[in-house]
Amino acid sequence: MFEVGEGDKSLQLQRFLQFVPVTGSRVRWHVPVIQVTGRLRAHKRFSELLSKEDRNLTSVPMEKVLSLPELKSKPFRKRICHVFSTSDMKDGSLTFEDFLDLLSAFSDSATLEIKSHYAFCIFDFDDDGTLDGGDLEKLVNCLTDS
Numbered sequence: 001m002f003e004v005g006e007g008d009k010s011l012q013l014q015r016f017l018q019f020v021p022v023t024g025s026r027v028r029w030h031v032p033v034i035q036v037t038g039r040l041r042a043h044k045r046f047s048e049l050l051s052k053e054d055r056n057l058t059s060v061p062m063e064k065v066l067s068l069p070e071l072k073s074k075p076f077r078k079r080i081c082h083v084f085s086t087s088d089m090k091d092g093s094l095t096f097e098d099f100l101d102l103l104s105a106f107s108d109s110a111t112l113e114i115k116s117h118y119a120f121c122i123f124d125f126d127d128d129g130t131l132d133g134g135d136l137e138k139l140v141n142c143l144t145d146s
């Protein structure tokens, strides 16, 4: 599917994006595609993920995010949390802004560039900026749940 240079078995983001038909002139990774009413609904859902004693927390633990019906059947759900999380603890927890980014990227309004960017990030399991054999192996393991 992807051609890489001789001896180069990795695929970098720019090369990955060459396979994606690009429309529009500017790529904005954090496009606020969710409008005000959507943000209010998103905040309500975000708040519902926090229990009463957790309401003072600014981020939702990954385990709670994984309970969302939209993520339950996704094989990459934990990886998705890690990609969108800005937590310094690298624990996959999401702030409300992280949560908005996640919802924006998976919304119908997100551009192909945004979806492609995050797809690359999700598949780049070791966060080294390239897709290689190790990433492909983990991807297959996620799909086969092994």
Ligand SMILES: [Ca+2]
Binding pocket: 123, 124, 125, 126, 127, 128, 129, 130, 131, 132, 135
């Ligand atoms: Ca990688």
